Amino acid sequence: MTARPLVLVSNDDGIDSPGMAALARALGDLADVLVCVPERERSAVSHAITLHKPLRAEERQPGWYAISGTPVDCVYIGILRLAQRKPDLVVSGINSGFNLGSDVFYSGTVAAAAEGALRGIPALALSQAPGGDVEAAARFGVALASSMLKYRLPARTVLNVNLPEDVDKRFRWTRLGERIYRDLAEDREDPRGRKYYWIGGPPVGVADVAGSDGEAVRDGLTSVTPLRMDLTSYDLLEPPPGWTLDGFDVA
Numbered sequence: 001m002t003a004r005p006l007v008l009v010s011n012d013d014g015i016d017s018p019g020m021a022a023l024a025r026a027l028g029d030l031a032d033v034l035v036c037v038p039e040r041e042r043s044a045v046s047h048a049i050t051l052h053k054p055l056r057a058e059e060r061q062p063g064w065y066a067i068s069g070t071p072v073d074c075v076y077i078g079i080l081r082l083a084q085r086k087p088d089l090v091v092s093g094i095n096s097g098f099n100l101g102s103d104v105f106y107s108g109t110v111a112a113a114a115e116g117a118l119r120g121i122p123a124l125a126l127s128q129a130p131g132g133d134v135e136a137a138a139r140f141g142v143a144l145a146s147s148m149l150k151y152r153l154p155a156r157t158v159l160n161v162n163l164p165e166d167v168d169k170r171f172r173w174t175r176l177g178e179r180i181y182r183d184l185a186e187d188r189e190d191p192r193g194r195k196y197y198w199i200g201g202p203p204v205g206v207a208d209v210a211g212s213d214g215e216a217v218r219d220g221l222t223s224v225t226p227l228r229m230d231l232t233s234y235d236l237l238e239p240p241p242g243w244t245l246d247g248f249d250v251a
């Protein structure tokens, strides 16, 4: 008998996330599941790690750890300490809210998956329109996880999935598009009369980018975007022709 695969589940919405719970339970049909998630919501912390204070892990139920750190801390400790063997897959989510276009740079959900990919483990991130049907989204996650365990993707790749509220049978394979936010950096005054800033306006839509993640969810479909961890610009492996830097030479 072959051993069941081990799936490490993380997220950035924290241990109380209904999307995470639905996903972790559903993955139990497929694999042994280890849950390593922040003890509270840590959305939009990107790939931050905690280097200057202790991290504590509390096992809330067998195999479900709430950790006093970031999503990447959770995956790091999960792989190196809490897992009994190397996980076969890292699955992050289901996040409440899309992670489209440039969101992938800010997202803790995507970062948790990226940490798995950087450590050579296949990884996927799942995000859904707020208030969506998490059970249906979890079923898609299980189908995709099962497929990823069977078919090897190129190394250091993350599949970034965005699901609409009502999950359709159809999905699209997409590229990153552009999500548009209302820019906001307000200055306000606290009750003691000192100025503070409040940043981050609401999303207002997606740019028209053919074949993009935003276009897919705007069409009511699930989007699957392959992301590579190598951010090198392959269009620019040489400096542009005629490009010089005063006083310095290209070696």
Ligand code: MN
Binding pocket: 012, 013, 042, 043, 044, 095, 096, 109
């Ligand atoms: Mn989140």
